Amino acid sequence: MAETHVTKVGIVGIGFIGSDHLHRLTKTVANVDVTAVCDIVPGKAQKQLDKQGLEAKDYSDYHDLINDPNVEVVVCTANNEAHYEIVMAALKAGKFTFCEKPLALDAKQCMDIINAEEKLGRRMLQVGFMRHYAPEYVQMKKMIDDGVIGKPLMMDQRHYNQTQPEEYDSTRSIIETAIHEIDIDHWLVNDSYANIRVFSPKQTKYVQNKNIQDPQIVMITTKTGINIINEVFVRCQYGYDIKCDVIGEEGVLELPTVPQVATRLNAEYSTAILTDWKARFESAYDIEFRDFINHVSQDQSPVGPSSWDGYIAAVTADAAIKSLNEDGATQDLDFPDTPEFYQENSAVKSV
Ligand SMILES: NC(=O)c1ccc[n+]([C@@H]2O[C@H](COP(=O)([O-])OP(=O)(O)OC[C@H]3O[C@@H](n4cnc5c(N)ncnc54)[C@H](O)[C@@H]3O)[C@@H](O)[C@H]2O)c1
Numbered sequence: 071m072a073e074t075h076v077t078k079v080g081i082v083g084i085g086f087i088g089s090d091h092l093h094r095l096t097k098t099v100a101n102v103d104v105t106a107v108c109d110i111v112p113g114k115a116q117k118q119l120d121k122q123g124l125e126a127k128d129y130s131d132y133h134d135l136i137n138d139p140n141v142e143v144v145v146c147t148a149n150n151e152a153h154y155e156i157v158m159a160a161l162k163a164g165k166f167t168f169c170e171k172p173l174a175l176d177a178k179q180c181m182d183i184i185n186a187e188e189k190l191g192r193r194m195l196q197v198g199f200m201r202h203y204a205p206e207y208v209q210m211k212k213m214i215d216d217g218v219i220g221k222p223l224m225m226d227q228r229h230y231n232q233t234q235p236e237e238y239d240s241t242r243s244i245i246e247t248a249i250h251e252i253d254i255d256h257w258l259v260n261d262s263y264a265n266i267r268v269f270s271p272k273q274t275k276y277v278q279n280k281n282i283q284d285p286q287i288v289m290i291t292t293k294t295g296i297n298i299i300n301e302v303f304v305r306c307q308y309g310y311d312i313k314c315d316v317i318g319e320e321g322v323l324e325l326p327t328v329p330q331v332a333t334r335l336n337a338e339y340s341t342a343i344l345t346d347w348k349a350r351f352e353s354a355y356d357i358e359f360r361d362f363i364n365h366v367s368q369d370q371s372p373v374g375p376s377s378w379d380g381y382i383a384a385v386t387a388d389a390a391i392k393s394l395n396e397d398g399a400t401q402d403l404d405f406p407d408t409p410e411f412y413q414e415n416s417a418v419k420s421v
């Protein structure tokens with residue numbers, strides 16, 4: 071029997087999700103060795119290694135991690151602003167790369183990444199749009215494709231975070247939060263976007279700086295006329311809440327959430343609401359990384375969300391930010407055809 075290859079992974083950025091993926095890659099996904107970690111804040115990565123009882127090389131400069139011969143695959147979980155430089159360096163070194171969403175800050179940066187990847191002659195990168203792997207979204211897409219509700223006409227969505235850091239601003243609400251729906255919606259309904267507009271309703275008193283409009287309403291119309299509404303609210307206070315209803319000609323599909331045990335106590339009947347993405351999308355992240363590692367460990371291109379998917383999302387997000395800055399003015403969208411390079415295996419087909 072052929073010996074199983076153990077994939078050597080280096081993780082750059084050991085914050086909230088970097089720590090979560092560190093745990094996932096060492097405890098949940100088989101045949102992975104996290105050989106190196108890196109965080110720009112001195113001592114932060116080592117502290118997390120100690121907390122999880124792990125050993126790995128601890129770098130403070132991501133170039134050193136990328137160039138370490140003991141790192142075959144780079145996982146970028148640094149802040150949004152650092153994705154571009156880290157991904158470009160990882161691709162330059164010819165290493166398979168997983169980059170958390172958003173791929174980069176804007177469409178221009180994403181296009182540079184695409185050019186760098188194309189030079190390598192095959193797909194080397196996957197973007198962390200994990201909802202493609204969430205069983206409930208996969209089921210919803212299959213039901214739409216099977217025509218269960220007839221033609222989709224409208225989508226009604228909610229992306230609520232209990233809270234976000236003090237400095238979180240309107241741009242991040244788009245490129246870091248709404249980006250998930252921006253990415254998944256056209257995939258769900260097999261359509262592309264015709265236009266987008268973003269406006270702000272009455273603002274919550276919980277905003278901590280004047281650079282954020284919260285909540286925001288993101289409205290998209292697809293080329294065939296499907297109307298999509300997404301409420302983005304990052305200081306909703308009560309919990310983490312993701313809603314997606316697809317309204318069709320014959321019926322409605324409703325995205326389920328992670329079931330929580332109900333309690334009957336003191337004359338009350340209640341169920342918990344999750345408070346963050348960690349528990350809400352745990353199984354999606356697990357499946358996502360099993361799929362990514364399964365491919366790259368065999369020296370095969372990843373088949374999950376690609377740089378092109380990152381680019382399409384970034385073009386849409388750029389237009390959304392423009393709309394917000396122009397008091398909700400409608401921004402037309404027109405996407406180039408998917409290059410041949412990304413046509414094969416550019417979206418998750420089966421998991
Ligand atoms: N897919 C998802 O659902 C999901 C969930 C959470 C976060 N994310 C994404 O993951 C990224 C990180 O988010 P987070 O919440 O963990 O943020 P965070 O601030 O907790 O962690 C980011 C870490 O990266 C480090 N860092 C920044 N620049 C660096 C550099 N140049 N080199 C090395 N380390 C660097 C920071 O010091 C920090 O420790 C963001 O891009 C976010 O959008 C995705």
Ligand SMILES: O[C@H]1[C@H](O)[C@@H](O)[C@H](O)[C@@H](O)[C@H]1O
Nearest residue numbers: 230231246247248250304347
């Ligand atoms: O980075 C996180 C993550 O992507 C979550 O899934 C999303 O709900 C948050 O808004 C965002 O800040």
